[in-house]
Amino acid sequence: MSERNRLRSLLTLVQINGLIPIRTQPLYLINLVASPLSFLFFIWIVSRGADLAYGVMGGMVLTMLSVGTGLQSDLTHYRHDMKFQDVVVASPVEAPVYVGGMALSELVYSLPALAVFVILFVYYGYATPESSAVLVGALLLVWSFATAFAFTLATYFQDVRETWMFSPIFSLVLTVLPPVYYPISYLPGWAQVAARFSPTTYAAELVQGAVGLQHLSFDTAVIDWIVLVGFTAALFLIAAFKARWKDP
Amino acid sequence: MGFAIRTEHLRKVYPGAHGASAALEDLTLDIPDGRVYGVIGRNGAGKTTFVRIAATQLVLTSGSATVLGHDVATEERAIRTRIACVPQEARPLYFLNVDEVVYLYLKLRGLDPADARARTKDALEQLSLTEFRRRTVSRLSGGLRRRVLCAMVLASDAEILFLDEPTTGLDPIARRQVWEAIRRAIRERRTILLTTHYLDEAEALSARLALFERGRLVLEGTPEDLRARVRYPYRVTIQGSTPREELQSYGRVSAIEGGFLVFARESEARDLARLALERGLKVGLGPVSLEGIFLDVVGRSIEDEGPTPEVEG
Ligand SMILES: Nc1ncnc2c1ncn2[C@@H]1O[C@H](COP(=O)(O)OP(=O)(O)OP(=O)(O)O)[C@@H](O)[C@H]1O
Numbered sequence A: 001m002s003e004r005n006r007l008r009s010l011l012t013l014v015q016i017n018g019l020i021p022i023r024t025q026p027l028y029l030i031n032l033v034a035s036p037l038s039f040l041f042f043i044w045i046v047s048r049g050a051d052l053a054y055g056v057m058g059g060m061v062l063t064m065l066s067v068g069t070g071l072q073s074d075l076t077h078y079r080h081d082m083k084f085q086d087v088v089v090a091s092p093v094e095a096p097v098y099v100g101g102m103a104l105s106e107l108v109y110s111l112p113a114l115a116v117f118v119i120l121f122v123y124y125g126y127a128t129p130e131s132s133a134v135l136v137g138a139l140l141l142v143w144s145f146a147t148a149f150a151f152t153l154a155t156y157f158q159d160v161r162e163t164w165m166f167s168p169i170f171s172l173v174l175t176v177l178p179p180v181y182y183p184i185s186y187l188p189g190w191a192q193v194a195a196r197f198s199p200t201t202y203a204a205e206l207v208q209g210a211v212g213l214q215h216l217s218f219d220t221a222v223i224d225w226i227v228l229v230g231f232t233a234a235l236f237l238i239a240a241f242k243a244r245w246k247d248p
Numbered sequence B: 001m002g003f004a005i006r007t008e009h010l011r012k013v014y015p016g017a018h019g020a021s022a023a024l025e026d027l028t029l030d031i032p033d034g035r036v037y038g039v040i041g042r043n044g045a046g047k048t049t050f051v052r053i054a055a056t057q058l059v060l061t062s063g064s065a066t067v068l069g070h071d072v073a074t075e076e077r078a079i080r081t082r083i084a085c086v087p088q089e090a091r092p093l094y095f096l097n098v099d100e101v102v103y104l105y106l107k108l109r110g111l112d113p114a115d116a117r118a119r120t121k122d123a124l125e126q127l128s129l130t131e132f133r134r135r136t137v138s139r140l141s142g143g144l145r146r147r148v149l150c151a152m153v154l155a156s157d158a159e160i161l162f163l164d165e166p167t168t169g170l171d172p173i174a175r176r177q178v179w180e181a182i183r184r185a186i187r188e189r190r191t192i193l194l195t196t197h198y199l200d201e202a203e204a205l206s207a208r209l210a211l212f213e214r215g216r217l218v219l220e221g222t223p224e225d226l227r228a229r230v231r232y233p234y235r236v237t238i239q240g241s242t243p244r245e246e247l248q249s250y251g252r253v254s255a256i257e258g259g260f261l262v263f264a265r266e267s268e269a270r271d272l273a274r275l276a277l278e279r280g281l282k283v284g285l286g287p288v289s290l291e292g293i294f295l296d297v298v299g300r301s302i303e304d305e306g307p308t309p310e311v312e313g
């Protein structure tokens, strides 16, 4: 496939899985706004407004991760219930184009949530060129590793029901244990160690540092970036070598 | 003319199928290009397994297979740009409408929008789907959904089309429309690998046929070749009461509504028909259909080997 055709495939997937389903079921858009906004609301109430910034930054990270959960079940559903992956495999569309297009299409659903958080981000005065750059970089990496992880898992599931069972584990590893909504120092020692095994922890630390919620030394920030990029690269490698594009 | 697909000693054992026989065993086949190649066989014979290996969707266990001269195990990319497939259990995405299923599939394959538009219109017309073009897939009947998938791949620019039971659930008229579309694809010099349980369909469309049984190739050739290779190439139907034992000396007998069907060699078939006529019974005589061949060959292999063991997946 030429670059031009790849781009066309990618955009067609966004149309197929992102834009057209919204035409038939607009509630999809509300679905992904609901949980990060509920967290934001809790944090706002419990901290009496003080920790709102954690809710905003955590909300963005969580939204990007939910792209992964959605992707995982869509890919599994399409693969088993429609044999859509088989249709795509026997076509010029390569696996990275398919997964990339599907991951972009999931991003469409998260746009309302992201829009709300970006407005709050600007409104509360967190937006500086540096913080915005860190935020965009970290969120892109979260989106990337969530996509790679979701694709790999989706090719192992035998049925979409398995993804429902797995979703809570997915969230536990990627969103609950990692300190997305509070500083890592709030966690007991053992949990801090456990959280260090999740790439989300580093992304959260970076965005919290970027808006001054916690002090990050230059060295810590550099290490966080390296670890985050390393995790993402590792998940890409696992996807490239272990995901089942072709059935065994 | 060259070969579109070639396999040598192809073998497939699904992972975890301990002790079970292979899904494909020692399959050596040459499939010519520019024709319909039909694959028939009972449920579980290995048809889908073969299609999926050739369509680069499934890993083979041993042996080799090439598609358009490229190895399915190592040169998938070169193959995939030139093929299209309707998997056996595929369903079109339910939230798209009929037009979108075809058009977006073509765009997904990289066709430019104007070309995709024209091909979509053409394919929908050919399969009488134009009146449904704005209808959402979830509101279509099962047969119409299947037709939409056929339209989708027939509209593509692929050189080889893999159609795994494309006409299952289609009404007789729709089925013939698909045949017509398949014949047109052949006129465009494309190759079609077709699996079907409709033996009249396999016979009407295929230049060559392969009959699979328990993962093995048991018969291969043109429909005429196949007929020449069976034990009983003629069928005699007899309506009226005759002792079955008497008929058994002529060939293989099975009971049908109001009489018997006998598969026999040419001379025995003539003798039997004459005898039945002398007794004033109603008689039909003719060469066996593909169905007759199938029943003869597969029936014999069942008798030889006992019931087909259930293979656990
Ligand atoms: N995913 C799988 N895992 C394990 N075994 C499988 C799998 N798919 C098929 N088999 C086994 O491989 C054999 C061949 O199956 P295949 O689907 O190729 O048959 P088929 O000829 O297409 O049958 P049908 O006419 O029912 O579609 C069967 O014994 C089946 O149980």
Ligand SMILES: [Mg+2]
Pocket (backbone or CB within 6 Å): B047, B048, B049, B088, B164
């Ligand atoms: Mg099959």
